[in-house]
Amino acid sequence: MPMGLPKILIIDDQFTNSLRDRRNLCALFGINDITGDDKTSEKIKKPISEAVFCSSQIKSNGRIENSIRLAHDAVINGWPSEAGWRWSLILLDLRFVSGLLDNNNEPKGQDGDDSFGLLILEEIHKGFPDIPIIVMSSLGRKDVIEDCRKKGAFDFIQRIGFSTEERPPKKNLLQKIAEHGLIEDNRILKNEKLRIVGRSVPLMKSLRDARRAATGSGNILLLGETGSGKELLARYIHDLSPKNKGAYKVFHAFGSAETLQEDELFGHEKGAFTGAISLKHGIFESANGGTLFIDELGDVPEVLQNKLLRPIEARQVSRQGGDTDISLDIQLILATNKNLDEYSRTGKFKSDLLNRVKAYTITIPSLRERKEDIPVITSHLLENLCKENSARWPRKILPETLKLLTDYDWPDNVRGLRNVLERAVKNNKDSELVVASDVSFDVNLPVTENQVISKNETITIDSTIDDLIKRLSTFEFQKDYSKISGRLPDLQEAIAKMMANYLLSAINVTKKMKPGSLDGELNLTGAASCMMGEQLKTPKAADLVKKLLQQDKLMLEKLLSEYPELNRVYNEALRLRPKNKKI
């Protein structure tokens, strides 16, 4: 999938108004000018970005005046643009020269407003806090640098003139874009399946955090729901780090026995235990010089958590049965979908291990937090799946299908979307279209922050009631006093309403129909028998309904007032078994 160059908005009077200066700037920084007003703009060799220039000034009646509104409008035009891209960052000058124009239509005097740039900075940061703004400053502007930071500037870049910076201007700008810019995954990949697809702000912020973290050393913790792309992001970090020529190893801390996990992590010496017929290198050793990704950190058994402290902190391991310390030079990336702070509070996760792994934390947005990415992810996945399954490609996704996909909440994120699309492809290999009926959703469990999802568990459910039962019986409440306090009455009410609805549903499906009438006759015995799945006698049926509704007197009153039909049912139950008085 071809990636476009990052788009930069340059707000500067000189480089917008003087085409000659603009061309020099573009040549110096490796920028393609896409403003559209320079008919002879030159093609840049190996550009690193594309830029639109805005002077934030209005020329009229022989004068040039500064205008914040123009800068504001320019920002809006790329946030997002009609084509769907967003500004990666803004380069902003501080000094804007205004006043009378000379014969060449250039500002005559030195009516330079040194602080106009600060006003623009404040305005843009207020309205668009997610857009990174880099101030183009001259050497002598140290007086305003502190002010710029306070008003939201991310960084500074030397404007023009001779450079005192060690890096050439083009490389310097490239570094600024990588460090601060909101850019898509533009790696050149042999395997497109590794690409992290999307251009939403939450995703690009995570990618930016990842680039910043990719120093090749230290510990990085990735947090995100199941299927949100933690492994892909780990690979992204590896590819962009100085360790990218080294090995990339993955360890899943789930599924196998503790002893097997320990052996996989640390390896063993020959003869270390029965069956250890030869030396085995653990995954820490295998990853030496590269990156080790440990997934599902929250599921690491306690005994192993102790053993992880040393490699994580001191970068040293020993093989099982050995006493030689092996020094490690690795980039360690750890991931979890659990709330480790909570786990640590309840003793499930060691706090000293937590302190060591939290050195740099990156959160990956869930798919429902970046729904605008669903169309482009769908297209990407569909293409890969069609090729994998030798199915017809290209194929068009109908708008209503895309709406279905976008409206769904995706509890298992991109992995869930992939599963849905894979079914659609496999069931319709030769189709040119993806229609709404091709798409069927698994009724998957919502992933709560403390929930453990077994990799081997089959989650596909046949009916809604089964799903409801599964959700209710496996739901884990948060172990946080503030989050569970005071919720019992709400829970009781919800459960009571659920039972009332179930009863009414059974009543509805078991009505005795009369000839010539649309309404059916209440069939309490039939309804109770339906709910139990066996034929009940009338007294037992009435007892069952009374028990269902009489759990709580106050709740019963509330239910009877909210569900008028329930009155009829309850009264019928009382009539059939008049032990308690009618309310």
Next chain:
Amino acid sequence: MKNSDWNSLRGKIHHDWMQRYFMFLNSRIETLDDIVKRKAKWQADIKEQFLEWKEKNIEFKTLIDECEMVLSPSQLLYEPPLNTMSEENKLWLGDVIHALYLERTGIRKTVNSLEAILIEVNTAFNSILKGVSDKPSPSKYFINKLTEFSINISKLPHSIQVV
């Protein structure tokens, strides 16, 4: 030349024009080197920008030539309140003040140094213009010389030196 006029000229050629010229030069290093080393043809726009130095060189020469006098405190004798002195007193006192200023600031040494650097700058400029240079990168050499010149211009005081 008055101090204020001198500073105005300095701002115009050093602060404004010089920064733009540096941007031009830095963005065309490869192009200019190709012109010298590989005898590539000049593009009209590039040549026009490159030649701006010729005119500015004259203005920088003026700046250097005038700086000893415009920064001399002897000028203050011709402004209020000291300008009420007799012409005779202004003359001998002016000479004394100027001599002290020369001694204490070493301004002539600074000026001579600037003139020498300017000669080197022009040599580097001409080597590119004529397409003859023994430097590995004639344009980078010119940029380095011009940078050195600019740094030294920056070191010049702005106001009259009351020493």
